[in-house]
Amino acid sequence: MLDRIVWNTASEAERARALSRPSDSAEAFETAQTIVDEVRRDGETAVRAWAEKLDRWAPASFRVPASELEAAAQALSEADREAILAAADAVRRFHAEQGYRAYEVETWPGGRAQRRVTPIDVAGLYVPAGTAPLVSTLIMLAIPAQLAGVPRIAVIAPPRKGEGVEPTVLAAAALLGVDEVYAIGGAHGVAALGFGVAGLPKADRIFGPGNAYVAAAKAILAQTAGGAAADLPAGPSEVLVIADDNADPDFVASDLLSQAEHDVLAQVVLIAFSEAFVDRVEAALDRQLADLPRAGTARAALANSRVLLVADEQEAADAANAYAAEHLIIQTRDPRALSERVRHAGSVFLGPWTPEAAGDYAAGPNHALPTAGAARAYGGVTVEMFQKTTTVLELSREAACSIAPVVERLAGLEGLDAHRIAMKLRRERAEAEQ
Ligand SMILES: NC(=O)c1ccc[n+]([C@@H]2O[C@H](COP(=O)([O-])OP(=O)(O)OC[C@H]3O[C@@H](n4cnc5c(N)ncnc54)[C@H](O)[C@@H]3O)[C@@H](O)[C@H]2O)c1
Numbered sequence: 001m002l003d004r005i006v007w008n009t010a011s012e013a014e015r016a017r018a019l020s021r022p023s024d025s026a027e028a029f030e031t032a033q034t035i036v037d038e039v040r041r042d043g044e045t046a047v048r049a050w051a052e053k054l055d056r057w058a059p060a061s062f063r064v065p066a067s068e069l070e071a072a073a074q075a076l077s078e079a080d081r082e083a084i085l086a087a088a089d090a091v092r093r094f095h096a097e098q099g100y101r102a103y104e105v106e107t108w109p110g111g112r113a114q115r116r117v118t119p120i121d122v123a124g125l126y127v128p129a130g131t132a133p134l135v136s137t138l139i140m141l142a143i144p145a146q147l148a149g150v151p152r153i154a155v156i157a158p159p160r161k162g163e164g165v166e167p168t169v170l171a172a173a174a175l176l177g178v179d180e181v182y183a184i185g186g187a188h189g190v191a192a193l194g195f196g197v198a199g200l201p202k203a204d205r206i207f208g209p210g211n212a213y214v215a216a217a218k219a220i221l222a223q224t225a226g227g228a229a230a231d232l233p234a235g236p237s238e239v240l241v242i243a244d245d246n247a248d249p250d251f252v253a254s255d256l257l258s259q260a261e262h263d264v265l266a267q268v269v270l271i272a273f274s275e276a277f278v279d280r281v282e283a284a285l286d287r288q289l290a291d292l293p294r295a296g297t298a299r300a301a302l303a304n305s306r307v308l309l310v311a312d313e314q315e316a317a318d319a320a321n322a323y324a325a326e327h328l329i330i331q332t333r334d335p336r337a338l339s340e341r342v343r344h345a346g347s348v349f350l351g352p353w354t355p356e357a358a359g360d361y362a363a364g365p366n367h368a369l370p371t372a373g374a375a376r377a378y379g380g381v382t383v384e385m386f387q388k389t390t391t392v393l394e395l396s397r398e399a400a401c402s403i404a405p406v407v408e409r410l411a412g413l414e415g416l417d418a419h420r421i422a423m424k425l426r427r428e429r430a431e432a433e434q
């Protein structure tokens, strides 16, 4: 069922193919580019045209009225409400440890060098809902934004075809104290939020995962003059499982399927040590797929997926570092020791009792994570991403005198005379006044 590649005999080209992602396709990027360009040029007209075309959606206003948020919260069952609040509590406790630290250092006698920390003004949060309404993503984004003290939080989520946003997402927004929600998604929703058109505010930064179109739109906007910044590249889900022969094949299969069911462009990779173990996992996959409502999506994702057969744990760690997975699950004899050899992964789950699903919902760490190899350069969403730092400097007369020889010398080295004079004038005035 899964393509098997023997890692230590594979050629460079075979390894590169084994590590490539199905979501690397140019099609989504080109479509997103067209949508972003049209929204930039034609504003609301383009946003509405794409909302109708992709989501059969043409409301008078994209803003969800407060009464709808309230009604959704009222309609939520007590058990659903408690689950949302329990997950939110764990996420809040984990993220409360984060946030930039403000500090001050006297780098020269009489010189105050400070770092101030302020939140961004407007955070745009993307809650995916094309194939499943990801209530948990709203929790993962809203809580760090609130902890950072962001004064305006605007959520966008795609409508169900021809209808409004899934009520569970609206209910979660109300429970979390988020009152600004817009029923719009896809690349056109991201563009509307990134430029501030069609009644949406202009976000300073857009946060959150989405399908290949959404992820591409965020990246394009961040490179476009006048567009919002982006948090990180977070596209179709992926998981890499490293499992030795003693792992439970049912656990492994369920972990692979839990990400395969997200998207036909999701990717799951198994690193194993023997063909016999892979046979057992494939048998478990077959059994579990038979009862899975989203088996169609999962099968399509499995077709993009593969098994890497390795000879030892060092090879497993090397392959995991080369893949740089969004999620890494390790089910081996000493998972913590192996995890310390893997530097590139968005989020790591250790041992048989730690399914990634726990992290997706309620463990505390953020589930909005880098995909497509971006874990080499990025981590998941944090409180710091909703903040920015500003440095502040104030030199006393004494400090100006002590720093001046160094500044004047270096300005001279660079041949920048106006810089040198700006410092020299202060020094000479200070010396004259002493
Ligand atoms: N990396 C992460 O941290 C993370 C976290 C959660 C979810 N995810 C991923 O988020 C994604 C959610 O995707 P989704 O589709 O369910 O919801 P989505 O909200 O991201 O996208 C749905 C919208 O995409 C647009 N769209 C659909 N088909 C299109 C097409 N052919 N051309 C242009 N636009 C189109 C439509 O407007 C639709 O409403 C999944 O891939 C999931 O794996 C990733």
Ligand SMILES: N[C@H](CO)Cc1c[nH]c[nH+]1
Pocket (backbone or CB within 6 Å): 134, 136, 137, 236, 237, 238, 259, 326, 360, 367, 368, 369
């Ligand atoms: N696995 C997703 C991140 O790739 C997050 C999620 C939300 N709901 C279920 N799963």
Ligand SMILES: [Zn+2]
Pocket (backbone or CB within 6 Å): 237, 258, 259, 262, 360
């Ligand atoms: Zn998931």
